[in-house]
Amino acid sequence: MPRILITGCSSGFGQAIAARFLDEGWEVIATMRSPSTEGLPPSDHLRIVPLDVTKPESIEAALSETGQIDALVNNAGVGMLNVLEGAEIDKARELFEINVLGTMAMSRAVMPGMRRRRSGVIVNISSSVTLRPLPALSIYSASKAAVNAFTESFALEAADFGVRARLVLPGSAPETSFGRNAVARMGMDVPEAYGAFVQTYLQTLRHSTDKTSALDVSNAVWRAVTDVYAPMILPAGPDAHALFQKTGGAAA
Ligand SMILES: NC(=O)c1ccc[n+]([C@@H]2O[C@H](COP(=O)([O-])OP(=O)(O)OC[C@H]3O[C@@H](n4cnc5c(N)ncnc54)[C@H](OP(=O)(O)O)[C@@H]3O)[C@@H](O)[C@H]2O)c1
Secondary structure, three states: OOEEEEOOOOOHHHHHHHHHHHHOOOEEEEEEOOOOOOOOOOOOOEEEEEOOOOOHHHHHHHHHOOOOOOEEEEOOOOOOOOOHHHOOHHHHHHHHHHHHHHHHHHHHHHHHHHHHHOOEEEEEEOOHHHHOOOOOOHHHHHHHHHHHHHHHHHHHHHHOOOEEEEEEEEOOOOOOOHHHHHHHHHOOOOOHHHHHHHHHHHHHHHHOOOOOOHHHHHHHHHHHHHOOOOOOEEEEOHHHHHHHHHOOOOOO
């Protein structure tokens, strides 16, 4: 039975991806900072393992108990909705530690096993925000653009050893707790001078009709993992698909 490790399974996309792979008969290692089965389907093939992607000792401990990993999904991430002047640099550093360095550290940690077996796939969850510039998202977008650049370069090194790396770019998914978690962890202290601008922008976001669901994301991850011909970049959700096509990306 193939085995997948997914980061950030305490909520949102992580749970949907875990459920999809369990349905398809995979062994799922659902990792999260505070272990809980809440939101995950009961299954003999599900293992919950504590993992904080920013802590090397946590990564080492998690991988020491998982055995061979056939697929890794770097899903853990945090957002930040603020203009640059309102953002604390310490918070930006924390965000990059999770979104960028956490993704690199996890990929680096599973790579020796995959390289030796000459097989494996790493899927990094980026975002459709990387497909066009958006205000009040500069730091978050920069982190996901870094994930894109990292993944595309790393994929060239890994391919030599039969290991694939792919990107999934979800669109906006208000059904997850992403926005709430972002504000809780990163704050949203918008400077007064930008107040009206940010309010107007948030209104336009709320009025956009095309939205991404967790199902769209789990479908895209499934394809990225199981289809050896899957393209490097898979948009997930109607809004992400529309943006991707506008930027000249082939319909995936
Ligand atoms: N929702 C959207 O609109 C959207 C759109 C595009 C891309 N994305 C990306 O999709 C991914 C999942 O987002 P989501 O919508 O499912 O949001 P979510 O519900 O907030 O889930 C994020 C997950 O990341 C985990 N996490 C945060 N810091 C971590 C750390 N240091 N170590 C391990 N896990 C950590 C969280 O766990 P804790 O409970 O421990 O904090 C949580 O399980 C993220 O990478 C996000 O950037 C989301």
